[in-house]
Structures are given as C-alpha cells and as structure tokens.
Amino acid sequence: MAKIRGSIVVEIDRCKGCEVCMVSCPTGTIAMAKEVNHKGYFYAYPAHPELCIGCANCAMVCPDGVITVYKTKI
Amino acid sequence: MAQATGIKEIIKPENLVYRKTKVMTDNILSYCPGCGHGTAHRILAEIIDEEGLQSETIGISPVGCSVLLYEFIDIDWQEAAHGRAPALATAIKRLLPDKFVFTYQGDGDLAAIGTAETIHTCNRGENILIIFINNGIYGMTGGQMAPTTLPGMKSSTSPYGRDVKLMGNPLKMTDIVATLPGTYYVTRQSVHTPVNVRKTKKAIRKAVHYQKLNKGTCFIEIVSNCPSGWKMTPVEANKWMEANMFPFYPLGDLKVPAEENAQKTTNSEKND
Amino acid sequence: MEKELRLMKGNEAVAEAAIRTGADGYFGYPITPQSEILEYLMEADPYHTTGMVVLQAESEVAAINMVYGGAACGKKVMTTSSSPGISLKQEGITYIAGAELPCLIVNVVRGGPGLGTIQPAQSDYFQATKGGGHGDYHLIVLAPASVQEMADFVELGFDLAFKYRNPVMMLSDGAIGQMMEKVWLSPQKERSKTVPAWATTGKPATRDRIIITSLDLDPNGQERFNQKLVAKYNEIREKEVRYEEFQCEDAEYILVAYGTSARVCMKSIQLARAQGIKVGLLRPITLFPFPTKRLNELAGKVKMMVSVEMSAGQMVEDVMLSVNGKVPVYHFGRMGGIVTEPEEVVDFLKSKI
Numbered sequence: 001m002a003k004i005r006g007s008i009v010v011e012i013d014r015c016k017g018c019e020v021c022m023v024s025c026p027t028g029t030i031a032m033a034k035e036v037n038h039k040g041y042f043y044a045y046p047a048h049p050e051l052c053i054g055c056a057n058c059a060m061v062c063p064d065g066v067i068t069v070y071k072t073k074i
Numbered sequence: 075m076a077q078a079t080g081i082k083e084i085i086k087p088e089n090l091v092y093r094k095t096k097v098m099t100d101n102i103l104s105y106c107p108g109c110g111h112g113t114a115h116r117i118l119a120e121i122i123d124e125e126g127l128q129s130e131t132i133g134i135s136p137v138g139c140s141v142l143l144y145e146f147i148d149i150d151w152q153e154a155a156h157g158r159a160p161a162l163a164t165a166i167k168r169l170l171p172d173k174f175v176f177t178y179q180g181d182g183d184l185a186a187i188g189t190a191e192t193i194h195t196c197n198r199g200e201n202i203l204i205i206f207i208n209n210g211i212y213g214m215t216g217g218q219m220a221p222t223t224l225p226g227m228k229s230s231t232s233p234y235g236r237d238v239k240l241m242g243n244p245l246k247m248t249d250i251v252a253t254l255p256g257t258y259y260v261t262r263q264s265v266h267t268p269v270n271v272r273k274t275k276k277a278i279r280k281a282v283h284y285q286k287l288n289k290g291t292c293f294i295e296i297v298s299n300c301p302s303g304w305k306m307t308p309v310e311a312n313k314w315m316e317a318n319m320f321p322f323y324p325l326g327d328l329k330v331p332a333e334e335n336a337q338k339t340t341n342s343e344k345n346d
Numbered sequence: 347m348e349k350e351l352r353l354m355k356g357n358e359a360v361a362e363a364a365i366r367t368g369a370d371g372y373f374g375y376p377i378t379p380q381s382e383i384l385e386y387l388m389e390a391d392p393y394h395t396t397g398m399v400v401l402q403a404e405s406e407v408a409a410i411n412m413v414y415g416g417a418a419c420g421k422k423v424m425t426t427s428s429s430p431g432i433s434l435k436q437e438g439i440t441y442i443a444g445a446e447l448p449c450l451i452v453n454v455v456r457g458g459p460g461l462g463t464i465q466p467a468q469s470d471y472f473q474a475t476k477g478g479g480h481g482d483y484h485l486i487v488l489a490p491a492s493v494q495e496m497a498d499f500v501e502l503g504f505d506l507a508f509k510y511r512n513p514v515m516m517l518s519d520g521a522i523g524q525m526m527e528k529v530w531l532s533p534q535k536e537r538s539k540t541v542p543a544w545a546t547t548g549k550p551a552t553r554d555r556i557i558i559t560s561l562d563l564d565p566n567g568q569e570r571f572n573q574k575l576v577a578k579y580n581e582i583r584e585k586e587v588r589y590e591e592f593q594c595e596d597a598e599y600i601l602v603a604y605g606t607s608a609r610v611c612m613k614s615i616q617l618a619r620a621q622g623i624k625v626g627l628l629r630p631i632t633l634f635p636f637p638t639k640r641l642n643e644l645a646g647k648v649k650m651m652v653s654v655e656m657s658a659g660q661m662v663e664d665v666m667l668s669v670n671g672k673v674p675v676y677h678f679g680r681m682g683g684i685v686t687e688p689e690e691v692v693d694f695l696k697s698k699i
Contacts, residue, residue: 007085
C-alpha cells in the first residue's frame with residue numbers, strides 16, 4: 001500500500017521561533033530547537049521527520065514564510 | 075542512515091508542495107514573532123502570483139506596523155498617510171480602472187483616523203479591495219488602545235482595562251460597512267490556523283474575481299493577534315484571540331453577493 | 347487651432363482650462379468662494395469627452411489624498427479649495443511634496459484665521475510659500491492677477507509640477523476667483539498617453555517595483571533626500587522666477603504687490619504720478635521662487651518700498667529679506683476681506699515719504 005511521506009525544510013535563520021507551526025502540525029513532526037539561530041530565536045525543526053505527511057499546515061501558518069514542504073508516495 | 079536517505083529522496087523539485095511565493099521579497103519581515111501580518115501578506119502575495127496579477131496590481135500601504143509592507147510584496151506600491159489609503163485607492167482605480175487595486179490597513183488606520191475615508195469609499199462602492207487587520211491595539215506605537223480594543227481589555231492607554239463609559243465602545247467597522255449599498259462582499263476571517271488561512275485566501279481570491287467584474291467594494295477583515303502588545307506568547311495570543319476576540323468579532327461572511335446566495339440555495343436544493 | 351474668447355469668472359476659467367489642458371483628474375470639496383470650479387466641472391462632464399475624472403470627495407482631506415493617489419500613477423491631477431480647506435489639505439500636501447509628486451492645488455484665498463470671512467484676502471502667503479505643512483519643503487507658488495492668468499496658470503502649473511516633480515499652488519483670491527473678465531482659452535489638448543517612468547502602473551517582470559513613499563527610517567537616507575529637495579528648490583529659485591514691472595524705470599518708490607493688490611496698485615501709481623510722485627510696481631508672478639535678486643537690484647535705485655497685500659504683513663518679510671536693509675520697507679493693506687482702495691495706498695505712501 002502506498003504511503004504518503006512528507007518533508008519540510010526550515011530556513012533556520014529566518015525563523016522567529018513563534019511555535020505556531022509546531023501547534024499546527026497534526027503529526028507532531030515539529031519541535032523547537034534547543035539552540036538558537038543567529039538572531040537568537042529557538043527555531044523550529046522537524047524533530048520527527050518520519051512522521052511528516054507533507055500537509056503543509058506548518059507552512060500555511062508560518063508568519064515568516066520560512067517553511068518549504070515536499071510530499072511523495074512511497 | 076536509511077531514514078536520512080529517505081528524506082533526501084523526498085526533497086526533490088518534483089515533490090514540492092509548498093514554497094513561499096516569489097511575489098514575496100526576501101526581505102526579513104519587520105514583525106514580532108507570531109504576528110499575523112506576515113501570514114496575511116503571504117497569502118495576499120500568493121493570490122497575486124496565482125492569479126497572474128503582479129503586473130496589474132497597485133497596493134496602498136498604511137501607517138502602522140505594516141507601514142513597510144512595500145518592502146515585502148514585490149508589486150507597485152503607494153504609501154498613504156495615516157487612514158487615507160481608501161482615498162488614494164479611489165483615485166487610482168478611477169484613473170486606472172483595469173488595474174487590481176487594494177488597501178491594507180490596521181484598525182487604528184482604518185477604524186479611527188481613517189473612518190471617514192473608509193465609510194465614504196465603501197459607500198461610493200469604489201471597485202477596490204480593502205483588507206482590514208484588526209488586532210484590537212495600536213501595535214507600532216507600543217500597544218495603545220485602539221477603536222477596536224475590547225471592553226475591559228488592557229492597553230498602555232487603558233492600563234486598568236477599557237472602561238466603555240469613559241473611553242467609548244469598540245467600533246465594529248466591518249458590520250457598519252456591510253450595511254452600505256456600495257459594498258459587494260464583506261467578510262471577517264483570521265489567519266491563525268491552517269483552516270482559517272485557507273478560508274481567508276479563498277476570500278481574497280473571491281474579492282479579486284469581483285473586482286474584475288466591477289462589482290463594488292470588497293472588504294475583508296482579518297481578526298489578528300498582537301503577541302507583543304497583548305504581552306503573551308504567540309500561541310497563547312492565538313488562544314486568547316479565539317476566546318475573547320472571536321465572540322466579539324465573529325468570523326464569517328457579513329455580506330455575500332446575491333447571485334452567490336442564489337447559487338448556494340440551488341446547490342443545497344440539489345443535495346436535498 | 348485658434349484660441350477662443352469667453353467672458354468668465356476666474357473660478358470657471360480654472361475649470362475650463364483644466365479640461366482643455368488635458369487634465370486627468372479633479373478631486374474637490376465645496377467651499378466658498380471657489381465652489382464654481384467643482385460645479386463647472388460637474389456640469390461640463392469631461393469624463394464623457396476627454397475622459398477626465400471629476401469627483402466630489404467627502405472632505406478636503408480625502409480630496410488631497412485622491413490627488414496623491416492619482417499623481418503617483420503619473421496622472422495630471424488637481425484639487426481646488428479656499429483657505430480653511432487648504433489648511434485641511436496640508437497633511438496631504440506635505441506627503442505629496444515628500445513623495446515628490448506633481449499636482450496642481452488652487453487656493454482661492456478668503457480672510458482668516460479660523461472660519462474668518464468668505465471675502466477675498468491674501469493672508470495665506472506664509473502658508474503657501476513657506477511650506478504650510480510639516481517638514482522642509484516648498485511648493486512652487488503662482489499668483490494670478492487676472493482671470494486670464496487663472497486660466498493660463500493651470501497649464502503652466504502642470505508643466506512646472508511635472509518638470510520638477512513638485513506640487514504647484516496657484517494662490518489666487520476671492521476677488522479674482524469671482525470676477526468676470528474676458529479670457530482667451532487655449533484649444534482642447536488630448537490627455538497624455540505616456541506615463542512617467544517613476545509612476546505606479548503595475549510592475550512588469552522587466553523592472554523593479556515602484557514605491558511611492560515619503561518614509562525613510564534611516565536618518566542618513568532621509569538627510570540625503572532632504573539635500574536632494576534643497577538642490578531642487580535651489581534650481582527652481584535659479585530658473586523659475588517670474589515677475590512683471592510697471593513704471594519702475596524712473597521710480598523713486600516701489601510698490602510690491604501680487605494678485606488683486608497688484609491691480610489696485612496699478613491705479614495707485616496712476617494717482618500718485620498725477621501728484622508728481624514717481625512710483626513703480628513690481629508684481630511677483632511666482633511667490634516661490636520669489637524675485638529676490640530683482641528686488642535687491644531695484645533697492646539700489648529707489649528710496650523706499652511698500653509691500654501692499656491684503657494681510658497683516660506677510661510678503662513684506664520676503665521683500666525685507668530681498669532688500670537686505672538697503673532701503674526702508676513698509677507694509678500696507680486691508681484685512682478681513684476688505685480690498686485695499688487705491689487712494690489708501692497713495693495716502694500711506696505719502697505719509698512715509
């Protein structure tokens with residue numbers, strides 16, 4: 001059976017760490033990093049990439065447009 | 075290792091489902107973390123991109139947090155004085171009727187200092203789109219009370235909460251303009267969840283369509299947040315907005331075109 | 347095509363000249379003594395002939411901001427008002443100056459301050475020539491003294507506005523706006539089909555986006571912009587001074603007057619010369635730029651100058667600056683909507699000789 005697999009790429013240095021993507025992710029893929037980016041924000045990253053379904057919810061709500069989303073069937 | 079290879083296989087141009095539109099510039103947004111302005115800008119830019127309107131659009135930016143909007147969306151812009159954007163838009167659209175013309179204004183700009191321009195532009199039925207960001211506060215100047223600040227809500231100029239007996243009541247501009255004969259489509263939306271973002275984007279697309287048909291003023295209020303002004307984290311601010319702003323400013327259409335209503339009725343009859 | 351002779355009010359002449367010069371838009375709000383301009387345009391309905399947009403705005407504030415929007419599209423747009431309305435427009439005017447947009451603003455001046463009177467005055471000289479709104483800027487200010495000039499200065503105003511990307515004000519008054527005279531009107535011109543490169547028209551892929559704004563949060567950038575404006579104003583001072591002299595060749599005394607006061611002074615000169623007093627008139631046509639150099643030259647040849655203006659004495663300050671102490675300079679003129687009598691000017695002059 002074909003499984004939907006997704007992946008996100010976060011532009012780390014443009015992320016402001018607002019966490020809105022994290023709470024919008026239906027699969028719990030995203031977490032906030034323990035380290036900061038060069039602006040001093042705890043940036044978002046795909047902590048559990050295997051859970052990503054490529055729904056683009058995170059990118060949709062990202063105020064800074066830093067998330068790019070890919071999706072495929074495996 | 076196997077997993078990493080898997081991701082590499084997914085991240086390929088042919089699998090791309092979402093990327094920031096090129097109609098957004100690469101300038102870093104000047105907004106605080108979690109601010110709804112950025113999302114509102116982006117979906118507006120997406121519509122301009124998807125509808126092929128970049129060369130046909132003239133935007134008018136306001137005074138307020140989004141004063142630098144012209145740095146973020148790659149179209150021709152005019153920067154208006156505080157509250158005057160609808161007057162600029164009126165002249166632009168009348169002189170260049172084939173262009174897509176919109177204003178983007180905050181609640182202080184649109185509902186306080188620009189009240190006259192807003193109401194008269196809507197009442198004349200100028201064939202433009204007004205996007206109204208309502209976060210109940212003056213963000214740029216540091217969180218003062220706005221015409222839209224909720225009763226009891228604290229701000230730097232209502233530090234004990236808005237006392238409506240002393241400070242007056244919040245103004246529901248969207249409800250007011252919906253009663254005017256010149257407006258064609260009036261809706262209130264938000265951009266804090268994926269579902270709401272999709273709905274707002276759909277509303278903007280409708281407004282673009284109606285402007286092409288020369289239908290009159292389209293007015294989209296986006297109830298938004300101000301994490302810094304409200305002194306909350308962005309996630310808390312969005313929850314507070316749902317709990318406090320939405321009951322006072324309920325989301326949904328306030329005025330839909332008559333033909334669209336008729337269409338809906340026909341469809342529901344068919345479904346029945 | 348030949349010019350056409352008509353008998354018109356100054357206000358009507360402005361309206362007709364605007365249509366004929368191919369203006370793209372007019373945005374106004376009624377106020378005495380200039381409402382005939384909007385009325386004339388509404389009746390003429392040029393939208394259905396030349397395509398000129400005419401709109402009655404909800405306020406003077408809205409009208410001037412409509413002018414901003416139209417001007418930023420590279421269109422020939424204008425507004426007209428009278429003193430209290432021009433005060434309301436000041437916000438828009440400074441933004442227009444700050445965004446370097448061309449437009450024409452006509453002020454048919456009435457007496458002030460406040461609601462004042464609806465009768466003619468020249469008490470808005472400071473407001474017109476020194477900026478009027480906030481920030482370092484100047485308008486180009488044209489002062490018509492006849493119905494003919496109210497018509498002619500519409501085209502001249504637009505030409506200067508586009509040449510320098512600067513707002514132009516025609517500073518008239520209630521007398522010239524309301525009086526009827528014969529006027530030669532230019533034949534109808536077509537509206538311009540070309541758009542200046544700086545105008546917002548929608549961004550094609552071939553160029554960068556155009557941003558019309560007066561904002562620069564970087565103080566160095568703002569100062570560079572201020573210096574650019576200063577250079578522009580200096581060029582205007584160099585190239586665009588306009589004035590007219592009347593019997594100055596042998597004059598021992600010079601009256602300096604513009605608009606209605608200049609017409610009064612023509613009669614005063616006749617009366618004074620009949621009494622053997624050699625008086626001449628310098629009539630500034632541009633109030634900014636002011637004919638400073640010429641007044642300074644004349645100051646070397648005469649004994650005294652009098653600035654005759656229907657105000658408490660405003661232009662007199664520019665006359666004094668021009669003369670720079672070479673000869674005594676006085677102000678004379680009536681206020682409150684009263685037009686100065688020619689005999690009063692002669693009596694004043696004699697009292698100072």
